[in-house]
Amino acid sequence: MLPFGIYFHWPFCRSKCPYCDFVSITAKNIDIRAWTDAYLSVLERYAARTADKAVSSVFFGGGTPSLMPAETVAGLLSAVRRLWKTDEDAEVSLEANPGTLNAEKMNAFRKAGVNRLSLGIQSLNDADLRFLGRLHDSETALNALQTARNVFPEVSADFIYALPHQTFKDWENELRRILDLKLDHLSLYQLTLEEGTFFYKKGIEPPEENLCADMFELTDRMTYAAGIPRYEVSNHARSGHECRHNLLYWQGGEWLGIGPAAHGRFFENGKYLATAGGKDPARWMKTRETAEEVLSTKEIAEELILTGLRTEKGVLRERFKEIVGADIEEFLYADTLEDYCSDGLMISDKKGLRATARGLLILNSLCSSLVK
Ligand SMILES: C[S@@+](CC[C@H](N)C(=O)[O-])C[C@H]1O[C@@H](n2cnc3c(N)ncnc32)[C@H](O)[C@@H]1O
Ligand code: SF4
Numbered sequence: 001m002l003p004f005g006i007y008f009h010w011p012f013c014r015s016k017c018p019y020c021d022f023v024s025i026t027a028k029n030i031d032i033r034a035w036t037d038a039y040l041s042v043l044e045r046y047a048a049r050t051a052d053k054a055v056s057s058v059f060f061g062g063g064t065p066s067l068m069p070a071e072t073v074a075g076l077l078s079a080v081r082r083l084w085k086t087d088e089d090a091e092v093s094l095e096a097n098p099g100t101l102n103a104e105k106m107n108a109f110r111k112a113g114v115n116r117l118s119l120g121i122q123s124l125n126d127a128d129l130r131f132l133g134r135l136h137d138s139e140t141a142l143n144a145l146q147t148a149r150n151v152f153p154e155v156s157a158d159f160i161y162a163l164p165h166q167t168f169k170d171w172e173n174e175l176r177r178i179l180d181l182k183l184d185h186l187s188l189y190q191l192t193l194e195e196g197t198f199f200y201k202k203g204i205e206p207p208e209e210n211l212c213a214d215m216f217e218l219t220d221r222m223t224y225a226a227g228i229p230r231y232e233v234s235n236h237a238r239s240g241h242e243c244r245h246n247l248l249y250w251q252g253g254e255w256l257g258i259g260p261a262a263h264g265r266f267f268e269n270g271k272y273l274a275t276a277g278g279k280d281p282a283r284w285m286k287t288r289e290t291a292e293e294v295l296s297t298k299e300i301a302e303e304l305i306l307t308g309l310r311t312e313k314g315v316l317r318e319r320f321k322e323i324v325g326a327d328i329e330e331f332l333y334a335d336t337l338e339d340y341c342s343d344g345l346m347i348s349d350k351k352g353l354r355a356t357a358r359g360l361l362i363l364n365s366l367c368s369s370l371v372k
Contacts, residue, residue: 159174253265258277
């Protein structure tokens with residue numbers, strides 16, 4: 001049986017960060033009752049179609065879900081438990097921005113059933129936080145982190161590096177401070193400049209490619225030495241602390257996406273469905289519109305290969321066969337794979353197919369000539 005999770009997208013933030021292209025908006029008056037009803041009705045609609053599955057993870061993402069009232073989170077989680085068989089140790093994550101929740105609110109989320117908090121710290125340098133348009137400073141972030149560690153069994157923090165002005169040494173120093181926090185899970189993203197964002201319009205450019213590659217390799221080395229190695233391109237965990245929900249996206253699983261712009265994947269009557277909530281939050285709340293399509297075998301295979309190769313364990317052969325119904329080799333050019341393996345860019349063994357650290361740096365171009 002494949003792992004099955006539920007993703008809720010809460011699209012509201014206090015302000016819009018200049019680099020962010022997630023579906024997130026600022027709004028003064030949020031009709032909490034109406035939003036809760038919308039989530040609940042979509043949940044119930046899906047439950048009728050997937051009641052035979054057992055929930056192993058729930059993820060509240062955004063946007064800034066730490067702005068959700070804890071009662072709303074509690075209500076949605078109790079609906080999940082009522083509508084599906086739910087693993088006793090199901091992972092329940094919530095994304096939080098420092099400065100949006102105090103100890104009392106963290107305790108209320110914990111009581112509601114949240115057992116993993118993912119804190120968007122982004123930087124330990126106040127000047128970089130200002131550059132990133134964040135509303136918090138590093139002291140607020142570190143205080144929130146300390147409180148979170150007292151409340152939640154699992155705590156993760158997000159950071160962004162490869163900022164336009166950042167030097168190799170800057171990142172090395174900051175990463176050392178981050179590792180000194182001795183967290184069990186870290187998400188370390190290189191800044192991407194997405195079309196449509198304020199940074200993109202301003203013409204902000206990333207550091208040159210070689211510096212980004214060096215920073216990535218440094219991150220790999222330092223996190224490995226600190227016992228918190230990479231298990232996905234941007235995600236690091238001590239053994240046993242990987243985010244189960246995210247692994248379900250990357251290694252093949254089933255999940256429901258609930259909310260504006262939320263994506264889902266699940267089997268129904270032998271077909272693997274891809275769903276996507278409408279992108280406009282106000283419209284989604286009223287219409288709950290969700291596009292749905294059946295993925296072809298080739299589309300499923302391609303997706304599993306592209307996401308699986310981002311992970312340390314790679315594309316798992318057994319899981320691949322369970323979902324696609326065929327061996328992974330059927331979708332790959334054999335000669336190219338052989339070349340990649342002998343060049344030390346990929347490893348293929350009984351368990352699966354994975355990229356080496358060197359391969360990861362050029363993963364997109366590797367995949368474009370590998371996948372049929
Ligand atoms: C869904 S976002 C939002 C979480 C939360 N609202 C916050 O900002 O702290 C999850 C993470 O993606 C990362 N992120 C968002 N936009 C990014 C970008 N353009 N480049 C790199 N990382 C980005 C940030 O680290 C962020 O914490
Ligand atoms: S980065 Fe986070 S806080 Fe900033 S706009 Fe995006 S979702 Fe909101």
